[in-house]
Amino acid sequence: MSGPESLCMALEAILFSSNRPLQVRELQRATDSDRAAVERGLDELREALAGRAVMLQRHQDLVNLATRPELASYVRRALRPEVTGRLSPAAYETLAIVAYQQPVTRSRIEEIRGVNSDGVISNLELRDLVAEVGRGDSPGQPRLYGTTMRFLQVMGLESLEQLPAPPGPEADGAQGATNLAEQ
Amino acid sequence: MSGPESLCMALEAILFSSNRPLQVRELQRATDSDRAAVERGLDELREALAGRAVMLQRHQDLVNLATRPELASYVRRALRPEVTGRLSPAAYETLAIVAYQQPVTRSRIEEIRGVNSDGVISNLELRDLVAEVGRGDSPGQPRLYGTTMRFLQVMGLESLEQLPAPPGPEADGAQGATNLAEQ
Amino acid sequence: MTDATATPPPTVAPLDPRPRIDVRTPVFEGPMELLLALCEREELDLFEVSLSSVTDAYLAELAGMEHRDPMQMAEFLWLASRLLLLKSIRLLPGEEPEPEEAELLGWEEDVRRRLQEYRQYKEVAEALMARRDEDQECYPAPAREIAVEGQEEALQMDALVIAFQSLLQRLPPRPLVYVGRSWTMEEKLHVLEDRLNRGRFDLAEVILDSEDRLEAVVTFVAFLELLRRNRVIVHQPTRYGEIWVEERAA
Numbered sequence: 040m041s042g043p044e045s046l047c048m049a050l051e052a053i054l055f056s057s058n059r060p061l062q063v064r065e066l067q068r069a070t071d072s073d074r075a076a077v078e079r080g081l082d083e084l085r086e087a088l089a090g091r092a093v094m095l096q097r098h099q100d101l102v103n104l105a106t107r108p109e110l111a112s113y114v115r116r117a118l119r120p121e122v123t124g125r126l127s128p129a130a131y132e133t134l135a136i137v138a139y140q141q142p143v144t145r146s147r148i149e150e151i152r153g154v155n156s157d158g159v160i161s162n163l164e165l166r167d168l169v170a171e172v173g174r175g176d177s178p179g180q181p182r183l184y185g186t187t188m189r190f191l192q193v194m195g196l197e198s199l200e201q202l203p204a205p206p207g208p209e210a211d212g213a214q215g216a217t218n219l220a221e222q
Numbered sequence: 223m224s225g226p227e228s229l230c231m232a233l234e235a236i237l238f239s240s241n242r243p244l245q246v247r248e249l250q251r252a253t254d255s256d257r258a259a260v261e262r263g264l265d266e267l268r269e270a271l272a273g274r275a276v277m278l279q280r281h282q283d284l285v286n287l288a289t290r291p292e293l294a295s296y297v298r299r300a301l302r303p304e305v306t307g308r309l310s311p312a313a314y315e316t317l318a319i320v321a322y323q324q325p326v327t328r329s330r331i332e333e334i335r336g337v338n339s340d341g342v343i344s345n346l347e348l349r350d351l352v353a354e355v356g357r358g359d360s361p362g363q364p365r366l367y368g369t370t371m372r373f374l375q376v377m378g379l380e381s382l383e384q385l386p387a388p389p390g391p392e393a394d395g396a397q398g399a400t401n402l403a404e405q
Numbered sequence: 406m407t408d409a410t411a412t413p414p415p416t417v418a419p420l421d422p423r424p425r426i427d428v429r430t431p432v433f434e435g436p437m438e439l440l441l442a443l444c445e446r447e448e449l450d451l452f453e454v455s456l457s458s459v460t461d462a463y464l465a466e467l468a469g470m471e472h473r474d475p476m477q478m479a480e481f482l483w484l485a486s487r488l489l490l491l492k493s494i495r496l497l498p499g500e501e502p503e504p505e506e507a508e509l510l511g512w513e514e515d516v517r518r519r520l521q522e523y524r525q526y527k528e529v530a531e532a533l534m535a536r537r538d539e540d541q542e543c544y545p546a547p548a549r550e551i552a553v554e555g556q557e558e559a560l561q562m563d564a565l566v567i568a569f570q571s572l573l574q575r576l577p578p579r580p581l582v583y584v585g586r587s588w589t590m591e592e593k594l595h596v597l598e599d600r601l602n603r604g605r606f607d608l609a610e611v612i613l614d615s616e617d618r619l620e621a622v623v624t625f626v627a628f629l630e631l632l633r634r635n636r637v638i639v640h641q642p643t644r645y646g647e648i649w650v651e652e653r654a655a
Contacts, residue, residue, distance in 0.1 A: 047275075048274070048290075048293060050275075051275035051276065052275040052289040052297050053300040053301065055238075055276050055544075055546065056301055057547065058547035058549045061300070065300060068299070068300075069299040069300030070300075087274065091231070092231040092232070092234035092235040092238065093235070098604070101604075104238075107231075110231060110232055110235035113236055113252055114235050114236055114239045116252040116253075117240065117248060117249070117251075117252035118236070118239060149348055154347075154348070155349065162242075164241075164548040165548045179305040180302070182304050188610070237546070240546060241545070241547055286545050287546055288544055288545045289543055289544045291543055294541055294542045297544050298542075303544060311530065311534070314533050315526060315527060317533060318530040318533055334522060334523055335435060335438075337434050337437070337438075338477075374543070375542060375543045376542055377533060377536055377541070386532075
């Protein structure tokens with residue numbers, strides 16, 4: 040870390056890219072800095088964000104960036120259709136693949152669907168219907184996706200075992216069902 | 223929307239909260255503003271973000287916020303984002319042609335490369351680096367390809383304008399290539 | 406293309422009539438690429454070079470190539486035949502070129518122009534590749550929870566009770582032989598306060614943690630107590646969605 044100014048920048052970049060609050064210790068590790076330096080960097084960032092749409096939130100040892108509450112109505116207007124609108128056929132397709140093949144990588148989903156699925160997957164994440172459940176062993180440690188508690192609620196299921204038998208007579212599908220039942 | 227300053231803030235809040243690029247039209251709708259006002263707000267936001275860890279990315283009518291390229295290593299260390307698989311030399315070659323000739327047909331790509339490029343193009347489409355952007359006027363209405371926002375993200379560019387001067391018979395290709403590598 | 410995503414879906418593969426020979430291991434994907442590499446290896450200026458001077462090198466490379474897709478091989482061979490023709494014309498100088506030969510000389514001009522264009526894109530491709538290796542990716546905003554705190558309509562108490570009743574139906578009634586422990590409200594208050602210290606929680610999730618309906622009722626009453634004491638705020642971002650309980654800022 041070359042200087043306090045760039046530490047502040049690094050912290051902002053990390054917090055911007057994270058979808059969950061981060062511990063001060065995680066920020067120290069990522070920036071090779073001690074606690075005092077990170078705390079100073081966070082103070083600096085808080086000042087830099089004054090008058091901006093985004094603010095630094097702190098809860099005990101956890102920090103995250105969030106939009107200012109008075110701007111929430113714009114955010115809701117812009118993004119509500121995504122979270123509350125009907126699911127697209129592509130979203131149902133993807134959801135079905137995740138439900139039956141979980142844990143499943145993005146590239147496996149794309150292999151089955153034959154098209155890029157970034158957008159659909161992140162929309163399903165946004166709706167809290169699928170979530171990252173771990174990392175694969177293969178090179179690049181790809182994210183593994185699975186369905187969420189909310190998926191069960193929305194589908195009116197008590198557990199994944201209540202899903203109807205998986206599609207396809209081939210061994211692959213049967214395999215998936217077994218894995219699912221064992222979980 | 224009460225004033226130009228708060229429009230800029232609203233735009234920042236919306237873009238911060240969206241996990242996909244948004245169209246100018248969507249921003250207009252969410253802020254009850256006309257196109258010119260939103261464009262001014264975006265210009266203002268771009269200036270306000272100078273010196274900060276996050277920048278405004280623009281690809282045609284799409285905008286999103288993303289971390290600055292020089293901060294990539296911190297984000298990677300902190301959050302271990304999924305690694306995009308390596309691209310083959312053939313893929314880079316095709317990407318270079320699409321980037322400079324867009325919108326471009328498959329047959330023009332193949333004319334330059336001298337080989338069938340079906341496989342490479344569909345691989346780039348799957349990775350969301352290249353997308354169909356329309357149909358040509360010539361007989362058979364061939365698909366036209368262009369680069370995507372994801373291309374800008376992977377290459378660490380704010381917009382296509384940051385690409386070096388296009389190669390061509392009049393310009394010195396080697397010159398442009400050097401600039402790009404040095405950035 | 407060495408990546409896994411390039412593999413076509415398994416259902417499609419058998420329909421492809423072409424033999425699946427891996428054409429990626431040889432260095433040269435097409436004749437243009439080979440020709441360009443040869444010109445560069447022989448240090449020939451693309452603006453000056455006569456293509457007939459690379460013919461021998463081209464044929465040697467071709468002879469050394471492994472078996473590959475016949476379609477692709479045909480492209481290499483076609484160029485080889487043109488190069489040979491060109492060379493034979495050049496070896497017999499002095500005569501006025503016949504129309505067919507003139508056409509071939511025009512072709513050479515065309516190939517040189519295309520080689521130049523191709524080289525420029527290849528250089529851009531290398532620059533893009535170098536840039537990619539520099540670890541300069543821009544990371545976009547992730548899928549984050551949309552901050553709507555304080556914006557939604559006040560939660561109605563009856564809506565809360567209805568939500569609780571529907572949760573109750575998903576819990577078993579008290580079993581005939583009771584082996585679980587019984588909870589006091591004071592104990593449940595501590596449990597909820599503990600949860601609050603770790604951050605906000607979903608009311609439904611906490612209630613569904615109950616062993617039986619009695620425990621669920623105690624949990625719910627404890628939650629109402631926290632609400633009454635103004636210790637928590639409650640919000641429900643979407644109708645019928647999760648009910649989030651969060652510590653009220655001091």
